[in-house]
Amino acid sequence: MKQEANDRADKSAISRRELLKMGAVGGLGLFLGAGVMKGFDIVDNNKPAASMLTNANGIIPFYGRHQAGIVTPMQDFVCMGAFDLTVTDIAEVRKLFQDWTAASARLAKGEGVGEESNNALVPPVDTGETIGLQPMSTTITFGVGPSFFDDRFGLASKRPSKLVDIPAFKRDELVEEWSHGDIIVQVCANDQQVAFHALRNLARIARGKAVLRWLQQGFQRAGAADPKGATPRNLLGFKDGTNNPNVADEETAKQIVWAQAEDGAPWMDQGSYMVVRRIRMRIEVWDRTALGEQEATFGRYRDSGAPLGATGEFDPADYTKLDKNGKPVIPADSHMAIASMGGKVKIHRRGYSYSNGIDLKTGQLDAGLLFICFNRDPLQQFIPMQTKLAELDRLNEYIEHVGSGIYACLPGVKEGGYIGDTLL
Numbered sequence: 526m527k528q529e530a531n532d533r534a535d536k537s538a539i540s541r542r543e544l545l546k547m548g549a550v551g552g553l554g555l556f557l558g559a560g561v562m563k564g565f566d567i568v569d570n571n572k573p574a575a576s577m578l579t580n581a582n583g584i585i586p587f588y589g590r591h592q593a594g595i596v597t598p599m600q601d602f603v604c605m606g607a608f609d610l611t612v613t614d615i616a617e618v619r620k621l622f623q624d625w626t627a628a629s630a631r632l633a634k635g636e637g638v639g640e641e642s643n644n645a646l647v648p649p650v651d652t653g654e655t656i657g658l659q660p661m662s663t664t665i666t667f668g669v670g671p672s673f674f675d676d677r678f679g680l681a682s683k684r685p686s687k688l689v690d691i692p693a694f695k696r697d698e699l700v701e702e703w704s705h706g707d708i709i710v711q712v713c714a715n716d717q718q719v720a721f722h723a724l725r726n727l728a729r730i731a732r733g734k735a736v737l738r739w740l741q742q743g744f745q746r747a748g749a750a751d752p753k754g755a756t757p758r759n760l761l762g763f764k765d766g767t768n769n770p771n772v773a774d775e776e777t778a779k780q781i782v783w784a785q786a787e788d789g790a791p792w793m794d795q796g797s798y799m800v801v802r803r804i805r806m807r808i809e810v811w812d813r814t815a816l817g818e819q820e821a822t823f824g825r826y827r828d829s830g831a832p833l834g835a836t837g838e839f840d841p842a843d844y845t846k847l848d849k850n851g852k853p854v855i856p857a858d859s860h861m862a863i864a865s866m867g868g869k870v871k872i873h874r875r876g877y878s879y880s881n882g883i884d885l886k887t888g889q890l891d892a893g894l895l896f897i898c899f900n901r902d903p904l905q906q907f908i909p910m911q912t913k914l915a916e917l918d919r920l921n922e923y924i925e926h927v928g929s930g931i932y933a934c935l936p937g938v939k940e941g942g943y944i945g946d947t948l949l
């Protein structure tokens with residue numbers, strides 16, 4: 526408890542210090558020269574961080590200005606599926622999104638996907654494995670990939686300029702079958718069965734119109750395992766999410782996450798661009814690596830999560846501090862040093878660990894990070910960041926990117942409307 530109180534105090538001190546510092550430099554933008562940026566990365570420490578717990582059994586409304594599952598505090602589990610459309614008539618795509626909307630609004634409330642008829646001669650409407658279960662903070666988030674805008678549906682002219690094809694990065698080991706997709710559906714919930722049920726039933730509704738291309742489940746430590754809601758740890762043992770921007774602050778979220786009408790695709794107003802990377806960890810190699818090298822790889826201490834040379838998890842990183850040999854205490858090629866982009870570029874990370882058993886060829890664990898991030902403009906945020914990481918990150922020795930996708934996550938929907946109605 527004491528440590529937690531100290532951390533909180535540290536965090537408050539930082540935010541005040543940063544506030545003053547920002548005042549002194551006249552307001553740093555998301556990108557260099559972007560002008561005054563109110564609330565940028567200033568953490569309101571009395572509000573829960575994105576990593577903190579949601580009300581485990583609660584209902585997160587499906588309808589709203591934004592889709593849920595983007596700045597929503599992270600639930601315990603994700604079940605993410607990419608679909609390819611098998612129809613070519615846009616009216617059928619519209620119908621699919623309408624059916625998915627009605628089903629998702631019910632699933633978020635913990636209901637089955639539709640009213641049951643009690644007709645014993647037909648299969649039930651819902652598959653049944655969540656009967657009697659709580660809603661478990663289920664969110665269902667829909668997006669469309671670049672291929673949605675090819676010549677099948679006459680939507681090519683509506684493709685947002687921000688929905689770029691992700692370039693090939695150095696060291697990519699991408700597997701086509703784990704990448705891309707016309708549509709992405711991210712289900713998050715505080716129960717794995719509830720999350721799987723939602724995706725399974727949405728896939729069932731899509732039969733005859735769309736097929737699953739890939740599916741990946743993910744997890745973090747359960748809320749019950751950490752009632753204090755500290756920053757979760759990834760499978761390499763480090764706290765992950767510490768320096769995520771505070772997207773509970775509306776202005777910060779607007780700058781970093783939400784697409785705006787003036788960004789070039791008015792139908793995407795209040796949506797967001799999601800990048801997914803399936804990143805396999807070379808766990809066995811990591812496990813043989815000395816603690817000092819592990820900490821130098823991230824630029825943080827493993828136990829406390831503090832930047833090297835500091836004491837509290839939320840202390841600012843001092844990249845100018847030198848050790849007795851004149852070398853930076855936080856190595857310049859550490860993951861944190863590279864990913865921080867000099868403080869000029871931010872993304873909102875919302876990824877989960879995954880574990881898919883073993884790689885049958887090598888007998889090694891097939892596990893890693895289902896990296897998920899949201900940004901307003903991938904061209905200025907995710908892509909330059911990953912370009913730099915692929916080039917320089919010390920972590921590259923221990924990871925390989927094996928899947929990739931980019932999706933325009935549609936704006937939120939009003940009751941009576943349907944997901945994608947601004948586009949379709």
Ligand code: HEM
Binds near residue numbers: 764766768825907
């Ligand atoms: C398996 C792959 C990865 C692992 C294990 C990992 C882990 C971590 C850890 C432990 C931190 C420090 C704590 C924190 O602030 O969250 C961190 C920071 C960060 N990571 Fe990653 N990460 C991975 C991949 C990526 C990728 C692909 C990107 C983006 C392209 C990324 C972007 C960031 C950013 C922006 C920060 C915060 C840097 C700062 O400003 O301090 N990470 N990551």
